[in-house]
Amino acid sequence: MAIFQARTWLCRSFSTLSSKPLHVCVVGSGPAGFYTAEKMLKEHQEAQVDIIDRLPTPFGLVRSGVAPDHPDTKIVINQFSRVAQHERCSLFGNVTLGSSVSLSELRELYHVVVLAYGAESDRSLGISGENLKGIHSAREFVWWYNGHPDARNFNPDLKSTDTAVILGQGNVALDVARILLRPITELAMTDISNHALAALEESSIRKVYLVGRRGPAQAACTAKELREVLGIHNLDIKIQETDLLLTPADEEELKYSRIQRRVYELLSKAATSKPAHAGLNQRELHFVFFRKPDSFQESKDRIGYVSSVRFEKTVLQGVGPRKQAAVGTGQFEDTICGLVLKSIGYRSIPVHGLPFDNQRGIVPNNKGRVLSDASGNPTLFEEGLYVCGWLKRGPTGIIATNLYCAEETVSSISEDLNKGVLVSPSSTLPKQGGEDLRQLLHDRNVKTVSFSDWEKIDSEEKRRGSTINKPREKLATWEELLKTASG
Amino acid sequence: MLNSRIARAGAWMVKELSRRKSISNYRAGYTQRINGQYLHPPWSSTRLGLGGMFQKPQYLSTVATNNTSEEGSEQKTISVTFVDKDGEEKQINVPIGMSMLEAAHENDIELEGACEGSLACSTCHVIVMDVEQYNKLEDPTDEENDMLDLAFGLTETSRLGCQVIAKPELDGIRLAIPAATRNFAVDGHVPKPH
Ligand SMILES: Cc1cc2nc3c(=O)[nH]c(=O)nc-3n(C[C@H](O)[C@H](O)[C@H](O)COP(=O)(O)OP(=O)(O)OC[C@H]3O[C@@H](n4cnc5c(N)ncnc54)[C@H](O)[C@@H]3O)c2cc1C
Numbered sequence: 131m132a133i134f135q136a137r138t139w140l141c142r143s144f145s146t147l148s149s150k151p152l153h154v155c156v157v158g159s160g161p162a163g164f165y166t167a168e169k170m171l172k173e174h175q176e177a178q179v180d181i182i183d184r185l186p187t188p189f190g191l192v193r194s195g196v197a198p199d200h201p202d203t204k205i206v207i208n209q210f211s212r213v214a215q216h217e218r219c220s221l222f223g224n225v226t227l228g229s230s231v232s233l234s235e236l237r238e239l240y241h242v243v244v245l246a247y248g249a250e251s252d253r254s255l256g257i258s259g260e261n262l263k264g265i266h267s268a269r270e271f272v273w274w275y276n277g278h279p280d281a282r283n284f285n286p287d288l289k290s291t292d293t294a295v296i297l298g299q300g301n302v303a304l305d306v307a308r309i310l311l312r313p314i315t316e317l318a319m320t321d322i323s324n325h326a327l328a329a330l331e332e333s334s335i336r337k338v339y340l341v342g343r344r345g346p347a348q349a350a351c352t353a354k355e356l357r358e359v360l361g362i363h364n365l366d367i368k369i370q371e372t373d374l375l376l377t378p379a380d381e382e383e384l385k386y387s388r389i390q391r392r393v394y395e396l397l398s399k400a401a402t403s404k405p406a407h408a409g410l411n412q413r414e415l416h417f418v419f420f421r422k423p424d425s426f427q428e429s430k431d432r433i434g435y436v437s438s439v440r441f442e443k444t445v446l447q448g449v450g451p452r453k454q455a456a457v458g459t460g461q462f463e464d465t466i467c468g469l470v471l472k473s474i475g476y477r478s479i480p481v482h483g484l485p486f487d488n489q490r491g492i493v494p495n496n497k498g499r500v501l502s503d504a505s506g507n508p509t510l511f512e513e514g515l516y517v518c519g520w521l522k523r524g525p526t527g528i529i530a531t532n533l534y535c536a537e538e539t540v541s542s543i544s545e546d547l548n549k550g551v552l553v554s555p556s557s558t559l560p561k562q563g564g565e566d567l568r569q570l571l572h573d574r575n576v577k578t579v580s581f582s583d584w585e586k587i588d589s590e591e592k593r594r595g596s597t598i599n600k601p602r603e604k605l606a607t608w609e610e611l612l613k614t615a616s617g
Numbered sequence: 618m619l620n621s622r623i624a625r626a627g628a629w630m631v632k633e634l635s636r637r638k639s640i641s642n643y644r645a646g647y648t649q650r651i652n653g654q655y656l657h658p659p660w661s662s663t664r665l666g667l668g669g670m671f672q673k674p675q676y677l678s679t680v681a682t683n684n685t686s687e688e689g690s691e692q693k694t695i696s697v698t699f700v701d702k703d704g705e706e707k708q709i710n711v712p713i714g715m716s717m718l719e720a721a722h723e724n725d726i727e728l729e730g731a732c733e734g735s736l737a738c739s740t741c742h743v744i745v746m747d748v749e750q751y752n753k754l755e756d757p758t759d760e761e762n763d764m765l766d767l768a769f770g771l772t773e774t775s776r777l778g779c780q781v782i783a784k785p786e787l788d789g790i791r792l793a794i795p796a797a798t799r800n801f802a803v804d805g806h807v808p809k810p811h
């Protein structure tokens with residue numbers, strides 16, 4: 131118990147100020163939200179933590195992002211479930227910040243509001259033809275195969291073309307490529323949504339291009355994901371060996387980055403090894419480097435649809451220590467395809483009344499404390515308002531990154547509490563937290579989904595899955611989700 | 618060397634099997650309310666449904682390890698010291714064959730384990746404090762290295778706690794749990810003591 135001693139004094143010093151509950155609202159039930167809740171509950175014995183989420187299902191991208199063939203990654207749901215079941219924690223599902231309840235209302239009801247609602251939009255390329263049919267964001271595609279209710283009617287056309295281009299070479303791009311190329315019998319045993327499985331079964335896509343604007347030494351993916359995609363059965367991997375040549379600047383980059391080095395080694399090995407069935411397989415994955423998207427061309431036969439992507443070849447230019455950017459060379463080439471998935475990063479959406487840095491797509495903050503001024507004054511804070519996860523740092527990092535991110539935000543909260551910034555004993559109106567939120571939502575006819583309501587969804591999904599040999603079959607429409615939750 | 622490798626592979630298989638079992642156990646008990654007391658201690662294995670997860674089967678591999686160990690010693694546990702992020706030390710006895718992750722959790726030591734030992738998260742990162750002890754460990758597999766790539770504050774002697782299995786040679790090993798805040802900090806932020 132020694133570990134807790136240092137923390138206990140924090141709690142004690144706070145409880146000498148007030149033994150009343152500290153009402154905390156966490157917006158978003160993804161990893162950032164749950165890790166924040168867990169740490170608040172641990173560090174502050176008087177904290178009452180309410181987690182709201184716009185969906186009737188918790189866990190954020192662990193449910194709607196992490197690939198269906200990565201069940202081990204989702205085991206963290208067990209830990210999050212234990213947090214949700216803590217006696218001082220409540221889940222309010224089906225509650226949207228910005229429509230069910232406003233930010234200013236939440237701040238009135240709670241002493242501490244932590245925004246952890248992630249990034250539910252996309253970076254855009256801003257190039258011509260981007261709105262043609264057949265071009266989608268990877269985010270939508272991922273939501274679709276993972277049964278997110280907002281993507282139930284997404285229905286990408288996988289039957290009119292044999293070629294897909296994926297823009298970007300991060301882990302999301304690799305996930306998406308794997309789902310397009312993995313044998314359907316293997317996917318059928320995962321919790322991939324049935325509507326997606328059916329469409330993939332009929333898919334005519336045989337060739338996938340994974341296109342990066344920089345080189346193999348800068349690929350954004352990690353070794354684990356790369357190893358997996360390289361190991362797909364009956365798949366030919368194509369990498370131009372000339373792309374693997376390293377400049378001194380590349381070598382310098384690799385020297386300092388273990389991840390990049392290991393990714394580069396895997397790519398080199400794949401480029402030079404000749405597996406038994408090379409060239410005989412029906413499916414191909416091409417890693418294409420040094421190409422940046424320039425524009426999308428419209429099909430002559432299918433009006434409104436994409437028929438190719440025009441790429442500009444690039445070279446790398448040093449822009450800082452061990453940092454190189456892609457610059458165009460003025461040489462172009464077209465890649466014919468009928469499906470484009472943009473996997474160049476997610477983007478957060480601001481809500482009314484929240485300072486927002488439009489350029490970086492994040493809430494301006496100092497170690498998790500929301501800054502009033504997006505243009506950077508580091509001393510003006512929004513009292514009682516904090517941020518965590520992708521909304522705080524931008525759309526990068528694995529689940530574990532949010533653990534450290536939450537630790538930082540919670541230590542800022544603890545510091546502020548300790549200084550008496552957040553709860554003055556003489557505060558004008560007592561805050562009631564969840565009690566008042568419940569009333570407000572009731573008055574607005576918002577039907578909240580509690581953790582035990584979610585458990586009904588959970589067991590129904592598992593029941594449906596068990597009849598078809600899957601770990602679960604997700605309920606993928608709002609109607610089904612809400613009906614099952616209230617059943 | 619070979620023997621211990623085999624023993625370890627055995628431990629691995631047993632672990633894999635028991636992990637699957639325990640996960641399905643957990644799933645079965647998923648809807649049960651755990652009375653909200655898990656936070657103290659943070660990882661009580663009985664409450665997590667992890668109880669008995671490794672012990673019995675792992676003792677099987679213990680026997681194998683002991684029989685093949687050079688001295689043929691009868692040692693059943695080894696001493697392991699965890700140094701937490703605040704620098705506090707805790708010495709525990711760990712049965713041969715048990716992973717450091719499980720040992721930590723059985724002893725209320727705050728070591729994360731998001732994927733419950735299935736090599737899919739990197740949160741169980743520990744730093745072996747003595748190079749000599751580090752060298753006594755089997756080399757990490759590609760899969761462990763893939764996860765170590767993503768561990769915060771990676772060092773030359775970093776390992777994943779769920780992959781380090783107690784064996785007699787490791788008696789006295791000291792493991793540091795990296796301080797997350799310090800590692801997360803960028804741009805020269807100086808951490809304050811808690
Ligand atoms: C496709 C994909 C695959 C990934 N795979 C892995 C992987 O295998 N391993 C790994 O470690 N990491 C993976 N990651 C990264 C990991 O998922 C993220 O680091 C993590 O989920 C970010 O956590 P978050 O809590 O900030 O956001 P999120 O997980 O996105 O959670 C945000 C939550 O807020 C809710 N919300 C949004 N808007 C509102 C609103 N207005 N009001 C109320 N609630 C709202 C959402 O419904 C959601 O539940 C993956 C990411 C993606 C995109």
Ligand SMILES: NC(=O)c1ccc[n+]([C@@H]2O[C@H](COP(=O)([O-])OP(=O)(O)OC[C@H]3O[C@@H](n4cnc5c(N)ncnc54)[C@H](OP(=O)(O)O)[C@@H]3O)[C@@H](O)[C@H]2O)c1
Pocket residue numbers: 253254255297298299300301302303305342343344348349350351352355422423473474475476525526527528
């Ligand atoms: N299994 C896992 O662990 C897993 C799975 C999925 C996701 N994740 C994590 O989730 C996070 C998000 O993943 P992500 O793939 O969305 O992001 P990411 O890793 O940041 O990759 C984004 C990719 O898009 C490219 N890109 C960005 N802007 C571009 C532009 N304007 N034109 C062309 N290319 C552009 C980037 O190239 P540049 O490098 O040149 O900018 C990069 O290749 C990552 O941290 C990832 O590790 C993890």
Ligand code: FES
Pocket residue numbers: 718729730731732733734735736737738739740741764777778779780
């Ligand atoms: S507990 Fe996840 S890798 Fe060790």
